[in-house]
Amino acid sequence: xxxxxxxxxMNLSSSGWMSWMADLVPEExxxxxxxxxxxxxxxxxxxxxxxxxxxxxxxxxxxxxWAYALIxxxxxxxxxxxxxxxxxxxxPPRAARPRFTAADFAAPLRDRNFLRYSVSIGLAVLxxxxxxxxxxxYVTARDAVGAPNVWLGIMTVxxxxxxxxxxxxxxxxxxxxxxxxxxLMGFLVGLTTLGYVFLTPGN
Numbered sequence: 001x002x003x004x005x006x007x008x009x010m011n012l013s014s015s016g017w018m019s020w021m022a023d024l025v026p027e028e029x030x031x032x033x034x035x036x037x038x039x040x041x042x043x044x045x046x047x048x049x050x051x052x053x054x055x056x057x058x059x060x061x062x063x064x065x066w067a068y069a070l071i072x073x074x075x076x077x078x079x080x081x082x083x084x085x086x087x088x089x090x091x092p093p094r095a096a097r098p099r100f101t102a103a104d105f106a107a108p109l110r111d112r113n114f115l116r117y118s119v120s121i122g123l124a125v126l127x128x129x130x131x132x133x134x135x136x137x138y139v140t141a142r143d144a145v146g147a148p149n150v151w152l153g154i155m156t157v158x159x160x161x162x163x164x165x166x167x168x169x170x171x172x173x174x175x176x177x178x179x180x181x182x183x184l185m186g187f188l189v190g191l192t193t194l195g196y197v198f199l200t201p202g203n
Contacts, residue, residue: 023092031174031182039167046160053153120187127190138196145201 025033052071059067108114136152138144174182 020089020091024089029175031179032168032171035167035169035171035174039164042160042167043164046157046164049156049160050150050153053149053151053156056149124187124190127193131193131196135196139199145199 021034022030055067055071056064139147139151139155140149170182170186
């Protein structure tokens, strides 16, 4: 129930947030803005994720529930703080709010570009979500690789620090050459999951 509520709220707010920020950030620097924001976001994420994985290894099996309670509690508190911080961000004024009809809602479904985008992004998200839930259990399970939880933190540190270093460059590429080339190259990230085929307790 908590997962359904949180994912519904996240997807509801993310599309509105992107549209809101697009109204505030000039078109010619939008790619750089979002990539720099992503770099900061990922840097904070990697610090927190690494600390959380270390925390789980420090607590014994009997008391690990307290570590989870602390992690989830801090996450919930951060979510409330996020709302309070966004209250201070102005919304661009509008002369008149357009009237929304059922025909407007169905209009994207008649657009071929939108349908192509929906299918492509759906396949990309499917690829991520299909592999994602199995990565952490496979790495840490005793009957698989059997690594400590801190390995998950180290994996995240490596991937996120790479992203922090390269994200501003992607922003420059988007602003200079367009979004499409960067998006198409970015979709190749799904191929990295093939590396797990060769991961064993021995190596």
